[in-house]
Amino acid sequence: MANGQWYPPEWPDRVRALAAGELTPAAPRRAATVMLLRDTQGTRDTQGTRAQRDTGAGPEAHLAGPEVHMLRRSTSMAFAGGAYAYPGGGVDPRDDDHHVRWAGPPRTAWAARLGVDEAAAQAIVCAAVRETFEEAGVLLAGPTPDTVIDDTTGDDWEADRVALVAREVSFAEFLDRRGLVLRSDLLGAWARWITPEFEPRRYDTFFFVAVLPEGQRTRDVSTEADRTVWIHPRRAAERYDRGELLMMPPTIATLRQLDGSTTAAAALAAAASRDLTPVIARARLEDGELILSWPGHDEFTKHIPVGGTA
Numbered sequence: 001m002a003n004g005q006w007y008p009p010e011w012p013d014r015v016r017a018l019a020a021g022e023l024t025p026a027a028p029r030r031a032a033t034v035m036l037l038r039d040t041q042g043t044r045d046t047q048g049t050r051a052q053r054d055t056g057a058g059p060e061a062h063l064a065g066p067e068v069h070m071l072r073r074s075t076s077m078a079f080a081g082g083a084y085a086y087p088g089g090g091v092d093p094r095d096d097d098h099h100v101r102w103a104g105p106p107r108t109a110w111a112a113r114l115g116v117d118e119a120a121a122q123a124i125v126c127a128a129v130r131e132t133f134e135e136a137g138v139l140l141a142g143p144t145p146d147t148v149i150d151d152t153t154g155d156d157w158e159a160d161r162v163a164l165v166a167r168e169v170s171f172a173e174f175l176d177r178r179g180l181v182l183r184s185d186l187l188g189a190w191a192r193w194i195t196p197e198f199e200p201r202r203y204d205t206f207f208f209v210a211v212l213p214e215g216q217r218t219r220d221v222s223t224e225a226d227r228t229v230w231i232h233p234r235r236a237a238e239r240y241d242r243g244e245l246l247m248m249p250p251t252i253a254t255l256r257q258l259d260g261s262t263t264a265a266a267a268l269a270a271a272a273s274r275d276l277t278p279v280i281a282r283a284r285l286e287d288g289e290l291i292l293s294w295p296g297h298d299e300f301t302k303h304i305p306v307g308g309t310a
Contacts, residue, residue: 003240003241003242003243004239004240004241004242004243004244004245004246004247004252005240005246005247005248005249005252005300006083006246006247006248006249007302011198011292012290012304014198014199015198015283015290015292015304016290016304017198018197018198018283019283019284019285019290023197023198025197025198025202026199026200026201026202027202028194028195028202028203028204029090029091029202029203029204030090030091030120030123030124030127030203030204030205030206031088031089031090031091031127031203031204031205031206032088032089032091032124032125032127032128032131032205032206032207032208033085033086033087033088033089033128033131033205033206033207033208034086034087034088034128034129034131034132034187034207034208034209034210035068035069035086035190035207035208035209035210035254035258036068036069036086036087036132036136036138036210036211036212036218037066037067037068037069037209037210037211037212037258037261037264037267037268038066038067038069038211038212038230038264039066039067039263039264040062040065040066040067040232063232063234063235064262065232065233065234065259065260065261065262065263066232066258066261066263066264066267067230067231067232067233068086068230068231068232068233068236068255068258069086069087069136069212069218069228069229069230070084070085070086070228070229070230070231070236071084071085071086071087071135071136071222071224071225071227071228071229072084072085072225072226072227072228072229073085073224073225073226074224074225074226075226082246083246083247083248083251084229084236084245084246084247084251085247085248085251086207086251087131087132087134087135087136087222088128088131088135088205089127089130089131089134089135090127090203091120091123091124091126091127092123092126092127092130092167092170092171093123094170094172094173095122095123095126095127095130095170095171095172096119096120096122096123100122100126100171100172100175100176100182101175101176101180101181101182102122102181102182102184103142103145103146103181103182103183103184103185104183104184104185104186104187105184105185107121107122110122110124110125110184113189113276114189114192114206114276115192115276124206125182125184125187126171126172126182127171128187128206128208128210129141129171129182129183129187130164130171130174132210133152133161133164134161134164134165134221134222135221135222135224135225136218136219136221136222136228137152137153137161137216137217137218137219137221138152138212138213138216138217138218139152139180139213139216140182140183140186140187140210140213141175141178141180141181141182141183142180142181142183143179143180143181144181145181145183148183148186148213148214148215148216149180149213149216150213150214150215150216151215151216152216152219153219160174160178161221165223186210186211186213186268187208187209187210188208188209188210188267188268188269188270188271188272188274189206189207189208189271189274189276190207190208190209190254190257190271190274191206191207191250191253191254191257191274191276191279192204192205192206192207192276192277192278192279193205193207193249193250193253193278193279193280194278194279194280195280196280196281196283196292197280197281197283198283204278205250206276207250207254208271209258209267209268209271210268211264211265211268212264218230232259233255233256233258233259233261234259236255237252237255237256237259240252240255249281249294249297249300250279253279253294253297253300279294279295279296279297280294280295281293281294281300282294282295288305289303289304289305290303290304290305291303291304292304
């Protein structure tokens with residue numbers, strides 16, 4: 001049975017065009033996505049009519065280690081419709097020119113970790129925290145450097161979340177108006193993937209891990225998803241392998257890397273030693289085939305006959 005690797009039908013033609021020098025790669029836009037983790041505690045559920053805890057099938061009722069929050073992208077979406085992913089989205093350039101209240105590693109440390117300048121580092125971290133709030137209702141910020149908001153429900157919070165989604169207000173402005181400190185110490189940079197050069201919409205995406213703050217619960221509020229779920233990384237990978245869950249290569253790769261973490265806090269601590277060398281797909285012509293590969297991730301290699309389909 002085929003696995004659940006997301007592979008759009010137009011890729012072979014675009015790969016051939018790139019190899020032939022007929023396609024000019026688009027510049028990737030910076031983005032951030034967050035693998036939100038929680039330790040399993042009985043049958044605790046998320047809020048929202050479409051959100052649920054997914055134990056999957058198999059001989060084990062429960063698996064050791066934390067669960068990760070995932071969203072299924074609406075099937076109507078042009079890019080990766082129906083694929084499971086994490087909360088995430090593009091960087092808002094307005095978040096690099098306003099000095100937000102900040103807790104955790106200084107911007108200089110984040111700049112060195114992410115391989116960018118300080119302004120870009122702030123914008124990327126802001127994007128990670130903002131997208132988690134926009135798509136999951138979870139906010140990694142508090143009134144002081146050592147606290148976290150314990151409840152983001154209510155009409156006033158929802159109005160702010162909707163305004164952020166509509167880009168009526170920047171995340172830096174939202175934090176400033178609320179008097180909140182961004183808790184960058186609650187994030188750990190995990191991986192960096194860049195969309196292949198043959199894709200018309202390209203992203204330079206930084207993957208982060210975070211632990212669900214005590215008192216907060218995810219909410220099913222993303223307008224880009226038709227289902228949300230808490231699931232153990234191994235269970236999600238097993239369902240991908242059986243072709244039951246559709247995922248893009250970065251998603252399944254990071255799920256496999258998360259498997260084995262004993263707790264959510266352990267995964268967050270492990271992020272500090274993760275290699276952030278960008279992973280980007282490569283296409284080459286060899287023995288009458290176009291070969292599409294992701295360095296260091298052999299499971300995603302595709303062989304495309306020249307003049308044929310994948």
